[in-house]
Amino acid sequence: EWTPAAFVEETVQSLRDQLGDDHVLMGLSGGVDSTVAASLLHEAIGDNLVCIFVDNGLLRKDEFEEVLHSYKDMGLRVVGVDAKEAFYEELKGISDPEQKRKVIGRVFIEVFEREALKLEEEDRAIKWLGQGTIYPDVIESVSVHGPSVTIKSHHNVGGLPEMLNLKIVEPLRMLFKDEVRLVGTELEVPQAIVSRHPFPGPGLGIRILGDITPEKVRMLQEADAIYINNLRKFGLYDEVWQAGTILLPVQSVGVMGDERTYEKTVALRAVNSRDGMTAEWSRFPHDFLATVSSEIINNVKGINRVVYDISTKPPSTIEWE
């Protein structure tokens, strides 16, 4: 029978056998998978694990600072890299969803590679690249490269290990998400990370329809924070599989005091799902939706309308891009 305790014990032992005194470099995202993978590696090899966490300017509000802080509390050796400007610069004027993914993936690789080369220079024992790949990713990347049509190109860091001349170590490769969460709990990874909703690699970049500007990111971060904080306040956060806000490229008329406004719309999305392959929109209480809507409209400058997405996957997808 599979238990998280036995998995941790066996995996730590086999990582020690596999890695010896080699050092491992790992990119962290703030998500469950990379954090649990890092925690497992840290348990096995301690400070021979070196991590990089990149701020791409498309994270949730305050997420970079908060997550970096948690990583340090966990005892991880982590370098935080503020690359916001590089991402905003390269994304200027780009509206096509797949093009955004490509640019975000490319800039990430450039930033990561630059930092990794610095670390490799300082630490000649780095021989491995750690990755938080889980079983559904393994399956999906097979179908992504297979004959089936790619609907959205999810995995955008393919070429890194070759460029850095590193071997890959993926301790979660055989696990499903719920098992990863149990392993995280076993390793005492903070619950705020273990129970976190999935969040796409390109982040808010694919939740801003149309082109991306720092001002739109700020607006969406504010709206998103109000939504997520209220999910927690109403005890709904753990009831849904994923939730987020989408900034729509439409303006509509509103009235604020005796002023006519002509501002943007935010859509709220929340789904129940097991694996993200199919999803049902979450049936939220109306008073929750009312609270979120009025808080967003009253507090986020530039937004005068909130709508709720009631589309099922398929035929819709979870993200709008």
Ligand code: XMP
């Ligand atoms: P869709 O929109 O395809 O999303 O129904 C299914 C799940 O995948 C996430 N997603 C992504 N994750 N890079 C990622 O790492 C991406 O480009 C990407 N696009 C979608 C989405 O958030 C949902 O959990």
